[in-house]
Amino acid sequence: MSVGAPKIPVRVAEVVEVNALIKRFRFVRRDGGPMPVFSGGAHVVVDMDDHGTRRMNPYSLMSDPADTSGYEISVRRDDAGRGGSLFLHRHVTPGMDLVISSPVNLFPLDARARKHLMIAGGIGITPFLSQIAALSRLGGRFELHYSARTRDLAAYADDLTARHGDKVRLYLDDQGQAIDLNRLLQGQPLGTHLYVCGPKGMIGWVCRTAESLGWPKSAVHSEEFLAPPVGLPFQVQLATSGKTITVGPAQSLLEAIEAAGVDAPYLCRGGACGECETDVLGCDGQIAHNDHWLTDEQKVGNTKIMPCVSRFQGKTLILDR
């Protein structure tokens, strides 16, 4: 059985240092063929063999969806992370072979919108780059509000401003500039859809403000891939396969299940898509639900878990896997 989206064997065609924290990678097919077409906002999961540890991290595609000659992602180096971004930054060089998944879109534009209002924070700019490329071809109406720590860290800001002029507004923290969100959200024509991608705090702030100003939930879209948090090791019983596994401190439950040779479904590996949802058959302890998928009720009930990001602390956890 194969799980996850279908795989594409690729070669790294180019690595560009965008700024002190961000590198851009371009992938082309090893067989020279065209890449599948994707829609703006889609991501791929990059499969990495980090000196014996398998890492699979989701990254938004930032290249023009119409360009099927290759895909581009931008990766921010996370020095405190589990190592996926460090591996890409330190060890991935042009000419290297990698495997990526086919694109999956959990953050699509709503084509029925009269206007697209985009709010990006830092590296959260990447899905908007592919969306804007698609929208400007179709003549779609959009406005991007992009905040970054400094001008140097505002990746692609110059290019965006050069191409799209006053449709792009830049806010720099070190200049004391901030989005006047109340004003921005109150002046939008009916039929505007709001999209936000960036740090957790920003997503929460934008969604809460929109709700308090009467924006319908269905017109507010956000994307945040969670990196699987590190934690204490714990044991899990897999009832269907009859195995007991130990999840290491820097390993996710999903990775531990896979390492034990058990196929488990996944798509995003970041707590957003719902694909990995697994039934909990027994739980004596506390599940740390770290996902954006389960409802609060489901989380309290402890009958489901999202193994890509969630952990456990306690005596026994039995999963239907």
Next chain:
Amino acid sequence: MTTSFPPAMRSRPVYGVLTARPGTGHLIVADGEGADAVTDMIAAATDAAAMLARSHIIYVPGPTGTDRAETLRALGAAQFHRSPSFAACLPRLQKVLADAQMGMQIYVAGTEGVIGQVQQQAMLAGLPWQAVQTEHRGSTVRRVQCVHCKGITEAVRTDPFPCSHCGLNLFVRDHYSRRIAAFQGVNIDAEDPGQVPPPVERFA
């Protein structure tokens, strides 16, 4: 009382109960007994006066003749408009939607035909259909599109019924189109012309 419908196929719309929500403006559309859902919502609102000061109410008498325009007018909303038919108030509705900004709340109550057509207009204005609050009250007559000639017959009471455009005898399905805001009607005697079961009054 809010109408309760028996369970049906998934495409059949389900309706809620109107609840006042915070918003920068309130567009309220109702027909027939839908007026009662509006007065119930206003009665339960935490700050009814403030809400009414930013409300625009459009009211159409119901397909069975119910006309509660005066009750709604007496609420004292910033704007109240009584229209003889939904078709007659459509340009007004479209103008309100075109000029509105995000944050305006939309409520619609009454029969399925009006609920569906207000949702349709909201969707054309770029809003997701879920953004419209709905409540069914009163008559259950249906708005049905003939799948053969595409003509729409309003206020259908019996099943089957003759299409008001092409005359075919149509069986009324629960299959519903949000885009067209109508149920689907399919020819019932296509195989054996003339073999039409007697019409039953299913919608009142």
